[in-house]
Amino acid sequence: MTNVVLYRGRHLLFCLYAAAVAFSMIPGNPAWAQGELLLLRAARIFDGDAFHANAAILLAKGRVTGIGPAAALDFPDARILDLGDATILPGFIELHAHLLFRKIPGKVVLKHGITTLRDVGGPVRRPSGGDGHLRVFTSGPILTAPGGYPIPMLGQDGIAIPISTAEQARETVGVLIADGAVVIKIALEPGGEAGAPWASSHGHGHDHGHSHGSSTSSPGMRGQPWPLLPVDIVKAIVEEAHQHGRKVTAHVAEERGVRIAVQAGVDEWAHVPCEPIPEPLLRQAAAQGVVMVTTLDTLSACSGIARNIGIWAGLGGAILYGAEIAHPDIPWGINAQELMHMMDMAGMERLDVLRAATSEAGRHLGIPLLGTLQPGAPADVIAVRGSIDHDLKRLEYPGLVISGGRIIVDDFTGNGDSAP
Numbered sequence: 001m002t003n004v005v006l007y008r009g010r011h012l013l014f015c016l017y018a019a020a021v022a023f024s025m026i027p028g029n030p031a032w033a034q035g036e037l038l039l040l041r042a043a044r045i046f047d048g049d050a051f052h053a054n055a056a057i058l059l060a061k062g063r064v065t066g067i068g069p070a071a072a073l074d075f076p077d078a079r080i081l082d083l084g085d086a087t088i089l090p091g092f093i094e095l096h097a098h099l100l101f102r103k104i105p106g107k108v109v110l111k112h113g114i115t116t117l118r119d120v121g122g123p124v125r126r127p128s129g130g131d132g133h134l135r136v137f138t139s140g141p142i143l144t145a146p147g148g149y150p151i152p153m154l155g156q157d158g159i160a161i162p163i164s165t166a167e168q169a170r171e172t173v174g175v176l177i178a179d180g181a182v183v184i185k186i187a188l189e190p191g192g193e194a195g196a197p198w199a200s201s202h203g204h205g206h207d208h209g210h211s212h213g214s215s216t217s218s219p220g221m222r223g224q225p226w227p228l229l230p231v232d233i234v235k236a237i238v239e240e241a242h243q244h245g246r247k248v249t250a251h252v253a254e255e256r257g258v259r260i261a262v263q264a265g266v267d268e269w270a271h272v273p274c275e276p277i278p279e280p281l282l283r284q285a286a287a288q289g290v291v292m293v294t295t296l297d298t299l300s301a302c303s304g305i306a307r308n309i310g311i312w313a314g315l316g317g318a319i320l321y322g323a324e325i326a327h328p329d330i331p332w333g334i335n336a337q338e339l340m341h342m343m344d345m346a347g348m349e350r351l352d353v354l355r356a357a358t359s360e361a362g363r364h365l366g367i368p369l370l371g372t373l374q375p376g377a378p379a380d381v382i383a384v385r386g387s388i389d390h391d392l393k394r395l396e397y398p399g400l401v402i403s404g405g406r407i408i409v410d411d412f413t414g415n416g417d418s419a420p
């Protein structure tokens with residue numbers, strides 16, 4: 001096994017780490033009030049990058065402090081959870097959600113395997129959680145043209161800010177970031193793409209529930225396109241966000257919006273576009289380093305989804321997992337269907353799909369080691385019984401969920417957090 005050397009190196013590091021931990025407990029950390037060491041063993045561990053057989057991880061003080069072969073890691077002082085025929089993974093990272101706007105309980109999402117979530121379109125909040133609660137990052141409301149998407153469907157209370165000038169754009173970006181936004185979300189959506197949830201008047205669009213929008217706006221029709229932000233305003237948004245060290249993510253779904261996003265240097269697309277996008281435009285976006293967040297499940301009826309993501313993957317474009325939690329079709333947790341679409345539509349390997357929902361998403365958020373189980377990573381861990389080689393659905397019902405070292409779900413021994 002090529003991993004042996006790596007393991008030996010890690011094992012040494014692990015021993016030093018563990019010794020340091022054993023002799024220096026930090027008092028007062030609620031998650032580790034008893035200075036507890038937790039050793040997890042399982043038949044398989046996915047560390048955010050690769051799989052290891054018969055492995056173990058050590059958690060202490062809300063962090064991963066070691067990973068290595070189960071036989072090599074034995075700590076008499078540690079509480080040991082031997083999960084047997086199970087798979088341990090980092091908690092998953094959802095990059096496209098509307099948790100706050102739809103008032104979805106974070107605890108439910110956490111119990112179903114998502115330990116970090118980025119809300120893109122909803123109230124702005126300072127980063128929170130990661131300590132036994134769902135870690136939540138937000139963009140705040142979506143910047144859009146006056147009367148632009150999503151205002152015709154959802155109104156603007158808590159979900160959108162109409163932007164008329166570059167000056168207003170810069171000021172708004174500054175305020176959102178000061179209020180805690182980790183990314184800026186914009187909409188470039190003229191409406192009417194066949195198969196898109198927001199284009200369906202009788203389906204399950206974003207206008208489900210407490211919409212303030214007019215039901216007569218008939219977004220299914222191409223006749224009256226919603227206005228788009230012009231390139232100069234989007235450029236101002238991108239510049240201002242970059243000056244604050246933040247990225248910009250755009251709701252795009254068709255060629256016009258994509259063209260504006262590419263011209264203005266938008267960093268990320270919050271969806272794979274619904275309609276087929278000309279290949280040269282995709283090529284240009286990939287060359288600019290654009291990252292695509294998938295949401296393939298909610299858009300699976302769109303004509304261009306499989307084609308766009310297939311071309312994008314072929315171009316080597318970056319793809320990250322996002323399922324749009326709060327969409328009526330999407331489970332409040334890990335969405336296995338999204339992962340399966342990433343394999344069947346984008347042609348991604350299972351390993352790459354798992355990375356896109358863990359380590360690569362953590363790097364994209366700029367949080368060191370988030371989404372990995374490397375020493376020093378946040379102790380955000382999930383486990384499922386058996387193997388996920390041929391059954392990703394298991395991920396939707398993890399038997400173990402740990403957030404910041406706190407056990408939230410433990411169906412293996414039945415000692416999970418039972419707080420409501």
Ligand SMILES: [Zn+2]
Pocket residue numbers: 096097098120121324
């Ligand atoms: Zn969305």
